[in-house]
Amino acid sequence: MDSALPCLKKSDGGRPMGEFLQVTEQCSGQSFRCKSGQSVLKAMEQQGLKCVPVGCRGGGCGFCKVTVLSGQYSCGKMSRMHVPPEALAQDQVLACRIYPLTDLIIECRPQQPAARHTNEHTTTKAMR
Amino acid sequence: MKKGVMRPGHVQIRVLDMDEAVKHYSDLLGLIEMDRDDQGRVYLKAWTEVDKFSVVLREADEPGMDFMAFKCLSEEVVDQLRGELAAFGCEIEDVPEGELKDCGRRVRFIAPTGHAFEIFATKKQTGKWGVGNHNPEAWPRGLEGMKATRFDHCLLYGPNLDETLNLFRDVLGFDLAEQVIAPDGKRVAQFLTVSTKAHDIAFIHHEEPGKFHHASFFLETWQDVLKAADLLSMTDTSIDIGPTRHGLTHGQTIYFFDPSGNRNEVFAGGDYHYPDHEPVTWDAEELGKAIFYHDRALNERFLSVLT
Ligand code: FES
Numbered sequence A: 001m002d003s004a005l006p007c008l009k010k011s012d013g014g015r016p017m018g019e020f021l022q023v024t025e026q027c028s029g030q031s032f033r034c035k036s037g038q039s040v041l042k043a044m045e046q047q048g049l050k051c052v053p054v055g056c057r058g059g060g061c062g063f064c065k066v067t068v069l070s071g072q073y074s075c076g077k078m079s080r081m082h083v084p085p086e087a088l089a090q091d092q093v094l095a096c097r098i099y100p101l102t103d104l105i106i107e108c109r110p111q112q113p114a115a116r117h118t119n120e121h122t123t124t125k126a127m128r
Numbered sequence B: 001m002k003k004g005v006m007r008p009g010h011v012q013i014r015v016l017d018m019d020e021a022v023k024h025y026s027d028l029l030g031l032i033e034m035d036r037d038d039q040g041r042v043y044l045k046a047w048t049e050v051d052k053f054s055v056v057l058r059e060a061d062e063p064g065m066d067f068m069a070f071k072c073l074s075e076e077v078v079d080q081l082r083g084e085l086a087a088f089g090c091e092i093e094d095v096p097e098g099e100l101k102d103c104g105r106r107v108r109f110i111a112p113t114g115h116a117f118e119i120f121a122t123k124k125q126t127g128k129w130g131v132g133n134h135n136p137e138a139w140p141r142g143l144e145g146m147k148a149t150r151f152d153h154c155l156l157y158g159p160n161l162d163e164t165l166n167l168f169r170d171v172l173g174f175d176l177a178e179q180v181i182a183p184d185g186k187r188v189a190q191f192l193t194v195s196t197k198a199h200d201i202a203f204i205h206h207e208e209p210g211k212f213h214h215a216s217f218f219l220e221t222w223q224d225v226l227k228a229a230d231l232l233s234m235t236d237t238s239i240d241i242g243p244t245r246h247g248l249t250h251g252q253t254i255y256f257f258d259p260s261g262n263r264n265e266v267f268a269g270g271d272y273h274y275p276d277h278e279p280v281t282w283d284a285e286e287l288g289k290a291i292f293y294h295d296r297a298l299n300e301r302f303l304s305v306l307t
């Protein structure tokens, strides 16, 4: 499941699989262990924490959006609607699709529901 | 009043990674891969379906639904309804024969909820997979995973439910089978049928247009729903909620996500509807029970996790 693609802007730290990395969520102060190769959201869920909202777990719904404040990671495929290139450039990514390469500090601000509606798009173009 | 629309014909779903998606929809759901085209789209069907395909996967950089199509009795019906859709004020696009492999021309229109729908009348029929229609056996061997029997319906989120009901009821001949009414009298959910099934298409009110909640596939029994849940755990697939029962339609259900975050449902059982039946009405205060009959509470995900 968690097959990480190298993220465009981050270099691969080359850590061996199976190593534990520490992820800290800044707003709640909660911190949890994440195996390299495991998504941040999955590691959080496994340890019973709720500091990031859990949606589809597939990079599609944007529910688990976080900002990475420090550390290196690789990313899997994420919906461009929720992570356009500008957001990725600012390390605004989806916790279900990032895989730590070093210890990470992330921040998950509670989303205003209205904010999700501003990004309107139509699905009628280029659908073939 | 029936207008010659028969049933859901196909749904085209956007996925982030085609290989992962095909694995999900074929190995786990048990759909059968029928074809691929030069755009890289993959065509699948469930085994009891007579037409060649009912699910089309397209790789894209955001997941969701491209369109859902309904099959009509004849090309004359499609012509007739095309005129009525235009008169209703729908934006219409004519999609030529062969744009989807082995499918005739389609008339695409945008519903007031922002979703693209299509009507068509012609698609190659390959027969029920593995059994055919001549002295057929009960079921074919060699089915995978959940062994889904048919693509059943979609639930979509968007605005303008009243206009959308008018369109589906008055132009396309659907009936309102079930609804959820808010205290101010506003309809916030509508389940529509063009058959005797509890729903062929359902809508829930949402400010943002064109959102996809789930595509649903029919299983025979509650035991099959439990086994589907087993398979989701075996494959570490993201589960939304279930196994449980819906209040609305009373189907036995489980919701889960494909690898791109699109929600799927498999379900069994449920109510039926005839055109002389009054719609079943749920009060919005009972929405928790209407959606999840046992939990009697909505999870936040049901209302806001969409693609
Ligand atoms: S939970 Fe849906 S994008 Fe992460």
Ligand SMILES: [Fe+2]
Binding pocket: B153, B154, B155, B214, B216, B265
């Ligand atoms: Fe459903």
